[in-house]
Amino acid sequence: MSAIAMTSETVVQTPAAEVETSRPFFSVRDVHSYYGESYIVQGVSLDIRKGEILALLGRNGAGKSSTLRTIARTDSPQMRQGEIWLDDQPIHQMKSFEAARAGIQLVPEDRRIIPGLTVEENIALAKVAPGHGWDVEQIYESFPRLAERRKQEGVTLSGGEQQMLAIARALARDLKLLLLDEPYEGLAPVIVHEIERILHSIKPLGITTIIVEQNAVAALKLADRAVILDTGEVVFSGTAKEVLDNAELRHEYLAI
Amino acid sequence: MFEVIFLQFLNGLDKGAAYALIALGLTLVFGTLGVVNFAHGALFMLGAFTAVTVRLFLTMETVTIDPTQLSPWGQPLEVREPLVQAWLGDFGGVLVNYSVPVSILIAIPIMLLIGIALERGIIKHFYKRPHADQILVTFGLAIVAQEVIKSIYGPNPIPQPMPTDLRGAADIGAWLGMQANIITYPIWRLIYFLFAGIVIGAVFAFLQFTTFGMVVRAGMADRETVSILGINIDRRFTIMFGLAAVVAGLAGVMYTPLLPPNYHIGMDFLVLSFVVVVVGGMGSLPGAVLAGFLLGILQSFASMNQVKAIIPGIDQIIIYLVAVVILLVRPRGLMGRRGVMES
Amino acid sequence: MRTPLGSSDYSQYLTPILNSGADVLILNHYGLDMVNSLPQAVQFGLRDREANGKRFEIIVPMFSELMAKGAGEAVRGIIGTSNWHWNLQDPGSVAFTKSFGAEYGAPPSQAAHTCYVQTLLYADAVERAGTFYPPEVIKALEGHEFDGMGNGKTLYRAEDHQCMKSVLVVQGNSAPTSEFDVLNIVQEVGRDTTTYDPAIFGGELGPAEPAPLCA
Known part of the structure; x- marks a missing residue:
């Protein structure tokens, strides 16, 4: 236990010292969020350097998805305290559509492909608001499966294809911070590998990313750093390798 | 017997078009904003009174009192000169004659403004409140609108003549190569039917083939996801409320020659259009249109003496009877989706 | 044809009349119902229709100036009866x-x-x-x-408490000179003609005593 506490202290201090000189590319400061009266995110702080991939880990109900949704400024959970800064923009003062225009893209849990819209329309939807990223040709080139099914209704795709579409939708926007909420959830192992391949293939693009994932090992393979949440609070912050090497930590908070 | 059934069917389509048009606007509001809008009938009524107002302006008169002549009740005679004809000559006469179609052009911006002002001013504060609160506030708005109109225009119906060329009945039987005067139908009702079809078609085309429409459809299905893609969906939904107000208002304008409007005209349709929406399925636009036509046709056939001879009084309960049966068999209505108003 | 009262659209009751072979439509509506149904009947062409080689007629048994005003131009030429008219010269x-x-x-x-x-x-x-x-x-x-x-x-009349008097036959004015000039007197029908045998409708008159007030 003491080893864990020491690790977290030393690592948290380093970026905190940096704040004095220059603000990190993305930073969450003491954020508190509620679903109705239930207190879910209890004072989370984290910093990410530009281009870094952060794995946000923890057990079910630890507040991982709620933290991502708070960052994306969705209506629920409701953020009652704290600050969120992306590239010197005060995200905490924004609504979700403004946060999206500021460069935050949430690839939500369950993909949230829009029913009634074709694959093509789902992508076109991401291009309605100002701030465009990849163009449609580039998306279809990178995701040939979507190109084949462009006229098909999005929700009739397989789980893996829907996940590709959700990622493609995010890439169609001018991205500064990508939030991946359980990208592997509910997918067959073969499909998980495929999505992993896609995420690894976009890693060289240097998109600053936070990934929330039950499959901690898969997330840590992708990530540079890791933060572990427990009951709405940060209990560990360090490199991905540190988590992979620390069996006690994994057992305590990740049950692996 | 064929002509009797054909006429009744035609009448059902005609009624159905009116129901579908009103239910469509109601569903647009419910599907986008999630609000059960009891002020929808009042918007219909405000549309009708736009037509009344336009006609009032077009038929303004200069009144001079001629003391040399006396009215039959012994007052000095008032001599009235139409103003618009005096200004514009024959064209003024055409304007007066076509006051109802002219009102359509004027009602579009007016209803759009009324709709947007209502949504931004009042209704938006109720999105996070329970449905019961939304019903109360929209019902309250309807009553306020009615009383305002009553205080301005009085309680009595104000007839709105249709253009002279479009009065009377068209001989549809003769068009179809049948004997003359067997199947005749009022021209204005045929126009209303066509008009409703065009408006319904235009709303569907707008939603289906424009980017704005795509965004609105997406927002109706999943508001949150549309927002996280950077779209200000609230603003679009406000415009949709304005559009629903326009649809309701135009339905009201076009209905004035069929039914002299008074302040209460919208309420007659409100209950019925809710039944249509529920039968069609809350939030389903095709469902609202389908249910509108279905109930219109059933109501028309149920009003025939031959049918009433079998089940007396069926004409007055048919709509509610069908609603009960459909809701028992399909609790979400004909085309209702899962998860609408269920939680 | 029985219709519900308080409807706004009577079209479904008018269409069956078109080919019914009737000579006359007696539109026994009053007030708002008449204001709604008479223009609709006229729009269906019933005022200008021919039936069995004769002109089809719409008759309104209770014609009032207010109703005529509400029904607008639809009243022109329509025949009905009325109690009284302001143009009577007594x-x-x-x-x-x-x-x-x-x-x-x-x-x-x-x-x-x-x-x-x-x-x-x-x-x-x-x-x-x-x-x-x-x-x-x-x-x-x-x-x-x-x-x-x-x-x-x-x-x-003591027998059935009905009021026996002369009745006016009126017709919607085809060329009104003012907004009040909506009905014309066609004929005054004397009390001798309008009086009918009270036995036709008959029935008990009921007790004259007021019902006791409920507590």
Whole structure:
């Protein structure tokens, strides 16, 4: 236990010292969020350097998805305290559509492909608001499966294809911070590998990313750093390798 | 017997078009904003009174009192000169004659403004409140609108003549190569039917083939996801409320020659259009249109003496009877989706 | 054809009449129902239709100026009956029309005439009975004959409490000169013609005593 506490202290201090000189590319400061009266995110702080991939880990109900949704400024959970800064923009003062225009893209849990819209329309939807990223040709080139099914209704795709579409939708926007909420959830192992391949293939693009994932090992393979949440609070912050090497930590908070 | 059934069917389509048009606007509001809008009938009524107002302006008169002549009740005679004809000559006469179609052009911006002002001013504060609160506030708005109109225009119906060329009945039987005067139908009702079809078609085309429409459809299905893609969906939904107000208002304008409007005209349709929406399925636009036509046709056939001879009084309960049966068999209505108003 | 009252669209009841072979539509609606249904009947072409080689007619048994105003141009040429009309030339009607017009700027409707005359009648009956007690007032009115102010000698028949008087046949004015000039008098039908045998409709009159007030 003491080893864990020491690790977290030393690592948290380093970026905190940096704040004095220059603000990190993305930073969450003491954020508190509620679903109705239930207190879910209890004072989370984290910093990410530009281009870094952060794995946000923890057990079910630890507040991982709620933290991502708070960052994306969705209506629920409701953020009652704290600050969120992306590239010197005060995200905490924004609504979700403004946060999206500021460069935050949430690839939500369950993909949230829009029913009634074709694959093509789902992508076109991401291009309605100002701030465009990849163009449609580039998306279809990178995701040939979507190109084949462009006229098909999005929700009739397989789980893996829907996940590709959700990622493609995010890439169609001018991205500064990508939030991946359980990208592997509910997918067959073969499909998980495929999505992993896609995420690894976009890693060289240097998109600053936070990934929330039950499959901690898969997330840590992708990530540079890791933060572990427990009951709405940060209990560990360090490199991905540190988590992979620390069996006690994994057992305590990740049950692996 | 064929002509009797054909006429009744035609009448059902005609009624159905009116129901579908009103239910469509109601569903647009419910599907986008999630609000059960009891002020929808009042918007219909405000549309009708736009037509009344336009006609009032077009038929303004200069009144001079001629003391040399006396009215039959012994007052000095008032001599009235139409103003618009005096200004514009024959064209003024055409304007007066076509006051109802002219009102359509004027009602579009007016209803759009009324709709947007209502949504931004009042209704938006109720999105996070329970449905019961939304019903109360929209019902309250309807009553306020009615009383305002009553205080301005009085309680009595104000007839709105249709253009002279479009009065009377068209001989549809003769068009179809049948004997003359067997199947005749009022021209204005045929126009209303066509008009409703065009408006319904235009709303569907707008939603289906424009980017704005795509965004609105997406927002109706999943508001949150549309927002996280950077779209200000609230603003679009406000415009949709304005559009629903326009649809309701135009339905009201076009209905004035069929039914002299008074302040209460919208309420007659409100209950019925809710039944249509529920039968069609809350939030389903095709469902609202389908249910509108279905109930219109059933109501028309149920009003025939031959049918009433079998089940007396069926004409007055048919709509509610069908609603009960459909809701028992399909609790979400004909085309209702899962998860609408269920939680 | 029976219709519900209070409807706004009567079209589904009008379409079956078109080919029914009828010569006449007696539109027994009053008030708002007539305002709604008469224009609709006219729009369906019933006013200008021919049936069995004759002109089809729409008859409105209770025609009032207010209804005619609400129905607008649809009343033109439509025949109906009315109690009274402001253009009657008997001294009582002329005086009433004049003072009503001076007060309200419009001629009185037949309903205004009814209210005025009946208020006077009630006051007179109470005076004669010497009490407000309804059974006594009823007795004072039963078989009472008086001048109906434009309606000639008028009788409250004792047998069935119906009012026997002359009735006007009126027609919607085809070329009105003002917004009040909506109905024309076609004919005055005397009381001899309008009186019918009380046995036709018959029935008990019921008790005259007022129902006890509920606690």
